[in-house]
Amino acid sequence: KAGVTQTPRYLIKTRGQQVTLSCSPISGHRSVSWYQQTPGQGLQFLFEYFSETQRNKGNFPGRFSGRQFSNSRSEMNVSTLELGDSALYLCASSLITGDLSGNTIYFGEGSWLTVV
């Protein structure tokens, strides 16, 4: 079974540009969430999608957005890039079942974004 797949793995963007990152969850997983990892702030929750609906969003500005498609694939977009947006962006997927306390979250390899 393929894991969580993220593309691209590495990218460099200029301040002011926008970027779109893509994530394909594990087959059958309908919940997709995104996290940002930086040396200063660590791992922080961005948002979570389930059945094409954003159910929760972390404390990030509106420049960070996302969406989920009917096949559960997800994209996140960052507009008007700032230097501080340089980070590893991690996508995660999970199989939501009735056993809420047993909900394992699986992560992809991440997309390294460098803003110059």
Next chain:
Amino acid sequence: SQQGEEDPQALSIQEGENATMNCSYKTSINNLQWYRQNSGRGLVHLILIRSNEREKHSGRLRVTLDTSKKSSSLLITASRAADTASYFCATGAYSGAGSYQLTFGKGTKLSVIP
């Protein structure tokens, strides 16, 4: 925001020794998950322990959870050089909307010297 703290921040041991990492958190949780991250890579899921469990084993890993003290520990026995990585604990909780979110600690950087 960070849920809690891992202790120690860095740990260096000889191959074959045991490594213990601790994690504290602040709010009520549904479960706690431990992850490993090799430099520049994604997070690899190690083990999940539910809030009503006290101990769990998986291979060379042993995790304990004390919800009264809001703390967890990860023990890696007979460590190997390949265990060199950063280890994160993440507390899982559901919001009223049914959304599930992980809140991470800052991690412990483990170095296993051959």
